[in-house]
Structure formats: structure tokens, C-alpha cells
Amino acid sequence: MTNQLTAAKEGIITQAMKVVARAESINVEDLRRSIADGKAVILANNRHKKFTPKGVGKGLSVKVNANIGTSPEMINVATELEKVQNAREAGADAIMDLSTGGNLNEIRKLIIDNANLPIGTVPIYQAVVETVKKRKTITKLDPDEFFDIIEKQGQDGVDFITVHCGVTQRSLERLKKQGRITDIVSRGGAFLTTWMIANKKENPLFEQYERLLKIAKKYDMTLSLGDGLRPGSIADATDRAQIEELITLGELAQEAINNGVQVMIEGPGHVPLNLIEANILLQKKLCNEAPFYVLGPIVTDIAPGYDHITSAIGGALAGYYGADFLCYVTPSEHLGLPSPQDVRDGVMVCKIAAHAADIARGNPKALKLDKTMSKFRKALDWNGQIKCAIDPSKITNFRQERKLKDDVCSMCGEYCAIKVVKDYFKK
Amino acid sequence: MTNQLTAAKEGIITQAMKVVARAESINVEDLRRSIADGKAVILANNRHKKFTPKGVGKGLSVKVNANIGTSPEMINVATELEKVQNAREAGADAIMDLSTGGNLNEIRKLIIDNANLPIGTVPIYQAVVETVKKRKTITKLDPDEFFDIIEKQGQDGVDFITVHCGVTQRSLERLKKQGRITDIVSRGGAFLTTWMIANKKENPLFEQYERLLKIAKKYDMTLSLGDGLRPGSIADATDRAQIEELITLGELAQEAINNGVQVMIEGPGHVPLNLIEANILLQKKLCNEAPFYVLGPIVTDIAPGYDHITSAIGGALAGYYGADFLCYVTPSEHLGLPSPQDVRDGVMVCKIAAHAADIARGNPKALKLDKTMSKFRKALDWNGQIKCAIDPSKITNFRQERKLKDDVCSMCGEYCAIKVVKDYFKK
Numbered sequence: 001m002t003n004q005l006t007a008a009k010e011g012i013i014t015q016a017m018k019v020v021a022r023a024e025s026i027n028v029e030d031l032r033r034s035i036a037d038g039k040a041v042i043l044a045n046n047r048h049k050k051f052t053p054k055g056v057g058k059g060l061s062v063k064v065n066a067n068i069g070t071s072p073e074m075i076n077v078a079t080e081l082e083k084v085q086n087a088r089e090a091g092a093d094a095i096m097d098l099s100t101g102g103n104l105n106e107i108r109k110l111i112i113d114n115a116n117l118p119i120g121t122v123p124i125y126q127a128v129v130e131t132v133k134k135r136k137t138i139t140k141l142d143p144d145e146f147f148d149i150i151e152k153q154g155q156d157g158v159d160f161i162t163v164h165c166g167v168t169q170r171s172l173e174r175l176k177k178q179g180r181i182t183d184i185v186s187r188g189g190a191f192l193t194t195w196m197i198a199n200k201k202e203n204p205l206f207e208q209y210e211r212l213l214k215i216a217k218k219y220d221m222t223l224s225l226g227d228g229l230r231p232g233s234i235a236d237a238t239d240r241a242q243i244e245e246l247i248t249l250g251e252l253a254q255e256a257i258n259n260g261v262q263v264m265i266e267g268p269g270h271v272p273l274n275l276i277e278a279n280i281l282l283q284k285k286l287c288n289e290a291p292f293y294v295l296g297p298i299v300t301d302i303a304p305g306y307d308h309i310t311s312a313i314g315g316a317l318a319g320y321y322g323a324d325f326l327c328y329v330t331p332s333e334h335l336g337l338p339s340p341q342d343v344r345d346g347v348m349v350c351k352i353a354a355h356a357a358d359i360a361r362g363n364p365k366a367l368k369l370d371k372t373m374s375k376f377r378k379a380l381d382w383n384g385q386i387k388c389a390i391d392p393s394k395i396t397n398f399r400q401e402r403k404l405k406d407d408v409c410s411m412c413g414e415y416c417a418i419k420v421v422k423d424y425f426k427k
Numbered sequence: 428m429t430n431q432l433t434a435a436k437e438g439i440i441t442q443a444m445k446v447v448a449r450a451e452s453i454n455v456e457d458l459r460r461s462i463a464d465g466k467a468v469i470l471a472n473n474r475h476k477k478f479t480p481k482g483v484g485k486g487l488s489v490k491v492n493a494n495i496g497t498s499p500e501m502i503n504v505a506t507e508l509e510k511v512q513n514a515r516e517a518g519a520d521a522i523m524d525l526s527t528g529g530n531l532n533e534i535r536k537l538i539i540d541n542a543n544l545p546i547g548t549v550p551i552y553q554a555v556v557e558t559v560k561k562r563k564t565i566t567k568l569d570p571d572e573f574f575d576i577i578e579k580q581g582q583d584g585v586d587f588i589t590v591h592c593g594v595t596q597r598s599l600e601r602l603k604k605q606g607r608i609t610d611i612v613s614r615g616g617a618f619l620t621t622w623m624i625a626n627k628k629e630n631p632l633f634e635q636y637e638r639l640l641k642i643a644k645k646y647d648m649t650l651s652l653g654d655g656l657r658p659g660s661i662a663d664a665t666d667r668a669q670i671e672e673l674i675t676l677g678e679l680a681q682e683a684i685n686n687g688v689q690v691m692i693e694g695p696g697h698v699p700l701n702l703i704e705a706n707i708l709l710q711k712k713l714c715n716e717a718p719f720y721v722l723g724p725i726v727t728d729i730a731p732g733y734d735h736i737t738s739a740i741g742g743a744l745a746g747y748y749g750a751d752f753l754c755y756v757t758p759s760e761h762l763g764l765p766s767p768q769d770v771r772d773g774v775m776v777c778k779i780a781a782h783a784a785d786i787a788r789g790n791p792k793a794l795k796l797d798k799t800m801s802k803f804r805k806a807l808d809w810n811g812q813i814k815c816a817i818d819p820s821k822i823t824n825f826r827q828e829r830k831l832k833d834d835v836c837s838m839c840g841e842y843c844a845i846k847v848v849k850d851y852f853k854k
Binding site: 071072073074100101125128129138176180181182183184185186187189190191193194197232233234235236272273274299300301302303304305306309310312313316317320332333334335336337348349352353355356357359360361362367369370371373374375377378385388389390391394395398399402404409410411412413414415416417418420421424425 | 498499500501527528552555556565603607608609610611612613614616617618620621624659660661662663699700701726727728729730731732733736737739740743744747759760761762763764775776779780782783784786787788789794796797798800801802804805812815816817818821822825826829831836837838839840841842843844845847848851852
């Protein structure tokens with residue numbers, strides 16, 4: 001079975017590399033080299049059939065992930081498949097199934113079969129849900145069962161998994177010494193912490209990291225090294241616990257690459273604008289430029305209902321400074337599970353942030369699209385603008401509702417600046 | 428009649444300075460000094476009764492303006508007053524009346540009387556509308572009539588006016604030499620250009636700048652030196668024409684301050700993320716740190732329907748780097764005139780951007796609010812969160828619709844990270 005990293009190291013161009021390079025209009029040999037160096041990854045489980053592999057990292061456009069999935073309170077498979085559809089249509093590059101309610105194996109399989117995109121998971125969710133079902137408490141989680149679940153998800157074709165390997169006894173000690181407003185807000189991080197404290201044991205994902213690498217390599221599952229200790233508030237941003245964990249993730253990333261396993265690093269979370277650049281530079285330095293996958297980041301805590309926007313602000317800036325993969329945040333974040341419409345809105349706004357970052361990074365395809373849009377705008381050509389728009393329905397709906405025809409715009413009417421000076425600038 | 432700048436230069440603390448300093452929890456003597464240096468302004472026409480003056484500039488929180496007003500196609504005074512109400516309730520710090528349809532004097536008066544906020548205008552709009560009514564064409568605009576309109580608006584209590592004094596024969600020459608995708612997109616800039624070309628004359632706002640200063644000083648109207656040549660697309664951002672105009676605005680700003688007239692500088696517009704910092708630094712250097720009032724900036728051209736978000740991204744970053752005053756952009760930008768709901772959404776999102784900038788700039792009030800919010804979030808205290816939220820209705824509506832009670836959140840349910848690790852972090 002294909003392993004992208006091993007192939008890249010041996011100088012082999014795989015089919016997936018060709019697909020990715022063509023989609024991005026980049027040189028495939030440059031891509032191969034970035035993968036060999038661990039600076040880019042291709043999300044493509046070698047058992048996953050019929051989907052479009054995506055590249056994440058150096059030289060590639062900024063990618064967008066949509067989290068979906070059930071909770072114990074909201075189990076509706078049809079709704080989740082509607083979210084898949086909305087995420088795809090809005091332009092998501094990947095989908096993570098974070099389900100914790102219902103038949104998890106079945107839901108995951110349906111999502112994999114319907115998405116036509118790389119699929120990610122957080123296997124500890126399933127491990128915890130099954131443990132609680134069987135033995136009532138998280139603290140009775142059996143590490144062997146946990147690794148079996150990871151293996152099963154690999155067999156099913158999951159392309160990338162979040163594994164919170166950096167939540168260690170040492171990082172928890174530093175976390176406690178640090179003192180935080182919001183302690184731990186990562187679910188995976190919280191589960192592992194609870195287990196580690198109760199059992200007075202090291203994190204099995206850290207202690208048995210080689211076992212994890214073996215499974216990941218077999219299915220060519222990319223490890224997304226999770227930030228279980230990411231801060232959950234502006235006040236806690238970029239503290240010692242976060243950076244302690246990041247150093248560990250950098251060490252683990254190197255080990256993964258040495259062992260033929262592709263790896264990404266996950267990042268926060270809640271970060272004020274003035275700390276975003278430092279967060280990106282630090283990750284790139286400490287992790288040998290491994291692809292950086294950030295959640296948001298949101299730039300203020302006070303805007304529930306608007307966290308797709310607070311995260312678009314942070315995500316755009318993070319992407320500009322070098323983050324490679326943005327995990328969307330929906331308007332429902334901090335309130336509850338997102339609806340299918342929230343998923344659509346979340347992906348769309350995150351795509352805008354990713355595109356703004358691509359422009360700032362000088363991505364030629366992105367720059368060309370904006371230039372074409374502007375030419376149509378100058379020409380008052382609405383059909384052309386609809387073709388270039390990130391969400392064409394916004395333009396068509398607006399104009400249909402107001403019955404606007406031809407080049408008419410209700411904003412300035414006859415006092416349109418473009419019309420007024422048109423003759424003067426004719427070449 | 429009071430003139431804030433003259434008072435500040437003479438070491439006098441005015442009532443308006445006290446109001447502003449108290450609202451911002453800053454030292455009033457520091458504020459006075461910033462005003463005397465032209466680094467901050469207080470928007471407060473000395474004929475404007477019953478309203479809350481606002482400070483803009485050095486040492487102050489980032490402010491938000493909402494543009495409203497009729498167009499020839501959409502004249503509904505009740506709708507405009509609803510926009511005033513929505514802008515106020517969403518937290519706008521100022522409102523600009525950009526009406527070009529209906530009885531402009533009457534509409535402006537109603538807005539001034541209802542807003543309880545500083546009001547801005549672009550007097551050339553009224554001058555052009557009246558000229559076209561009387562003499563059919565913009566090119567027959569009479570400069571004396573134009574100055575009479577500015578005087579009338581001053582008498583009526585307008586607190587700040589956009590005047591495109593930097594659209595000069597020289598800057599137009601440079602604009603033409605530059606070559607642009609979108610030429611001129613500022614309406615005021617386009618009107619003046621048309622007049623200047625047709626009449627082969629210099630811009631009256633530039634040529635008779637002393638006359639303008641005299642009127643402004645009389646009513647203590649702050650001049651907002653408009654960027655008539657601001658780029659209207661990412662491809663045109665930060666070109667020679669824009670910077671030529673900015674240099675002129677810097678010179679005119681100095682002259683205004685020397686003559687006892689408060690002044691702000693207006694800035695773009697369409698700016699990619701990688702050029703925002705340079706735009707702010709340049710304005711601050713070229714204009715002796717006069718307050719910078721930016722429109723957006725939006726960071727991509729391809730997102731009509733989402734330009735409140737593209738501008739929140741740019742505005743947050745601009746504010747962080749030192750912009751003082753953000754002009755909101757609504758979801759209707761590039762499509763048509765905004766609805767009252769668009770006004771609410773536009774102000775709210777722009778407030779989020781301004782707040783994110785305040786946090787990044789280390790504003791103690793802003794930081795404290797986020798910290799308090801996070802403590803309530805940690806405690807799963809929804810009433811506390813509602814109190815801190817920028818838009819409390821988003822939380823209450825979400826929870827009412829889903830009938831959520833007490834500390835329940837539908838996102839993680841029983842697997843809530845905060846609940847899971849609560850005991851471990853108890854001090």
C-alpha cells in the first residue's frame with residue numbers, strides 16, 4: 001500500500017501528489033520535496049476509496065476543515081449528512097467527524113462514503129464513549145481498547161486523526177503551576193487528563209507512541225498532534241503550559257517523520273491579534289516547519305454567536321503568517337452544536353479567511369481571481385461578478401429580491417462613481 | 428463658542444474632554460495633550476445639542492462609524508431612522524448621513540436630532556444633488572454654493588465632514604500615469620474629478636482650503652480629509668496615486684492644526700493583509716500621527732454578501748496597528764443600499780473588530796471584559812456570559828430556541844471538558 005512520506009523520501013511521485021499539484025497549479029517535484037521534508041502532507045488513507053486527496057503545508061493554498069458530528073443530546077444521522085453536503089458545497093477541504101452520540105462506527109462510515117473529501121476524527125471520543133457505556137467512567141478507559149479503535153478507524157479509511165500525545169505528566173504539572181482562567185477546554189485533553197490523574201499513569205498516546213506510529217504508517221493516516229492544553233481564553237493565551245506542550249509535539253513530529261508517518265501540529269484556539277504572529281513563528285521553529293493546523297484562532301472571548309467571524313479574523317492573520325490549515329468555527333461555538341446552516345456559514349467565512357491569507361501570501365491563483373472580479377466590477381458586469389464570487393447565491397438572491405436589472409445598483413444609483421468618471425479613464 | 432483644539436492648546440480642559448476621558452477611564456490631561464498635538468480629536472460641533480461627544484485617536488479605544496442615508500432610488504425617512512436606532516443600539520460611536528435622495532436638509536436634521544451621537548456628512552453629495560436638480564450636470568457645480576452648503580451643515584450641528592481636498596490636478600495626473608483596474612471608486616472623488624476635468628480647474632476644496640478651515644473652525648467641525656483616490660480593488664492597493672494623495676493630506680492636516688481645526692485622515696478601502704501594517708505606519712508618519720479613519724479595509728474582492736466580514740478582518744488588523752476609527756461595511760456593500768438589519772449586523776461585526784484591536788493594543792477595559800467573560804464561561808454561568816457578551820440576544824435566543832436550561836450546552840453534553848476536569852484544578 002502507498003505511503004506518501006516513504007514514497008516522497010525515495011523520490012517517487014505518487015498519484016495523489018499529481019492530483020494535489022495539478023489542483024494547486026504547482027510543481028509536483030517541489031511538492032514531493034516538501035512532503036519528504038515533513039513540511040507538507042497529503043491527507044489520504046491508503047484504504048480510503050473515491051475521494052479527492054488534499055495537500056496541506058508548504059507551497060500550498062491554505063485549507064479549511066469543517067467539524068461535524070452528533071452529541072449525546074443530538075443524534076440525527078440525516079442532519080449530519082446534510083452538514084457534510086453543506087460543508088462540501090461551501091468549499092471545505094476536509095471534514096472531521098467528532099460524533100459522540102449514536103452508533104459511532106456507522107455514522108463515521110456514512111460520512112466517509114458521502115464526503116468525497118479527506119476525513120479526520122478524534123479517536124479518543126469513541127474510546128471514551130464506549131468506556132462510559134461499558135464501565136460507567138472515563139477513568140476505566142483501557143489503553144489496548146483505545147489502540148484497537150485507532151486501528152479500526154484506520155481500516156475504515158480515516159485520513160487524519162487528532163491525537164493529544166503532548167498531554168503528559170510533565171505538561172500537566174506545568175499547567176497546574178501556571179494557573180489559568182479556563183484550565184483545559186480541549187475535550188480530548190480533558191479526557192486524558194482525568195484518566196492520567198485517576199490512574200497515576202502517563203498518557204498512553206505518549207508512552208506507546210511507537211505503537212501509534214505503527215498503526216498510522218500502515219494506513220498512511222496523518223497524525224494531527226492535538227493541543228490538549230490549548231488555552232480557552234484570551235487571558236490564558238500563549239502561556240507556559242501551551243508552549244511546554246508545543247515543544248513535546250515538535251519532538252514527536254520529528255519522530256513521526258523519521259518513522260515514515262506524516263504529521264501536522266494543532267494550535268490554538270483563543271489568541272489576541274498581537275500574539276498570532278509569535279504563535280505561528282514559534283510552531284514553525286519548534287516543529288521543523290511541520291504543517292500547522294489551527295482552530296480559529298478567535299481574537300476575543302465576548303462574541304458568542306459571532307465566533308465564525310472572530311475566528312475568521314484570527315484565521316486570516318494566522319494563514320498570512322504561515323498557518324496551513326484552518327479549522328472553522330461556527331456561529332454556534334460556545335453555545336451548542338451547529339446546525340447545517342451554521343456549517344455552511346462557518347465554512348464560507350473560513351474560506352474567505354483562507355483566501356485572504358492566500359492573497360497576502362502572494363498565491364498567484366488567488367490574486368488572479370480577485371483581479372478578474374475587480375475587472376467585472378469596474379465593467380458593472382454582474383454575471384461576471386457572480387462567476388468570481390465566493391458565494392454566487394448572495395449576489396443573485398440580493399438582486400432578485402430587489403428586482404435589480406442590468407447594471408443598476410441601489411447603493412449609489414445615478415451617482416455611481418464608476419459611471420461618473422468612466423469617460424475620463426478610457427484609454 | 429468652544430473650540431476643542433484651541434482650548435487644548437491653551438491648556439484648558441473642556442466639558443467634552445471630561446466626558447470623553449471619563450467614558451474611556453483615561454487621564455484627561457493626557458487627552459488634552461493629544462488633542463493639542465493633533466493626535467486625537469473630539470467630534471463635537473459647538474452648535475450640536477444633546478449628544479454624547481466622542482474622542483478619536485491616540486490613547487483612546489478604537490471607534491466605529493455607521494454610514495446610513497437615502498439614495499435616489501430608496502427614499503424612506505422612517506427606514507433611515509430605524510437604521511439610526513439599530514446603529515445606536517449595536518454600539519456605533521458615530522453615524523454618517525450619506526443621503527442623496529429626498530429632502531436632504533430635513534433628513535439630516537432628523538438624523539442629528541435622533542442619533543444622540545456625533546454625526547458626519549459628505550457635503551459634496553448635497554452640492555452635487557442640488558446642482559443636478561438645478562442645472563442637470565455635475566460639471567456645473569458652483570464652488571460658492573458648495574461652500575454655502577458646508578456652512579449650512581456646520582450651522583445644523585454636523586460634527587465632522589468628509590472633504591476630498593487631496594484630489595488635485597497633480598494627484599489625478601499621477602493616477603492616470605499609474606493605470607488602475609478600478610480607477611476611482613470614491614463618489615466624492617469621482618464628482619470632483621469630473622468637475623475638475625470638465626472645467627480645467629483645481630479642486631475648490633484644495634484651492635480654497637483656508638475658506639474651508641474658517642468654516643470648520645467656526646463650528647468646531649472636524650475635517651475628515653477624504654481619500655478620493657482610494658483604490659477599489661486588491662490589485663490597485665497602495666499604489667502611487669494613493670500615496671501621492673496621502674502626502675497632500677498630511678500637508679493639509681498640518682495646516683488645519685496650525686489654524687485651530689481638528690482633523691482626521693481617511694484611508695482605504697481594499698487592502699490585502701500583507702499591506703495593512705505599511706498603510707497604517709505610512710499614514711502615521713506622513714500625517715504627524717493625526718487620527719486615522721479607515722473604510723474597512725476589506726481584504727479580498729470576491730466576497731460580496733460577506734463584506735462586513737472581509738472588513739472586520741482588515742479593520743481588526745488596522746486597529747491593532749494603530750488605526751483609530753473604523754467605518755463599518757455592511758453585508759450589502761458592493762450590492763446595494765443596506766437594510767436596517769444590515770446596519771445592525773455591520774455595526775456589531777465592526778465593534779467586534781474594534782474590540783479585538785483594543786485587546787491587542789492592551790486596552791485595560793477591553794482585557795478586563797474578556798477575562799470576566801472567561802470566568803463566567805469556566806463557571807458555566809450563562810447569565811454572567813450574557814452580561815459580558817457583545818450581543819446578549821445571540822445567547823438568549825439560542826438557548827430559548829433549544830430550551831436549554833441551567834449549565835447545559837448541546838455541544839459536548841456530558842463530555843464537557845470543563846466539567847470533566849473541574850475537580851483536578853480546584854485550588
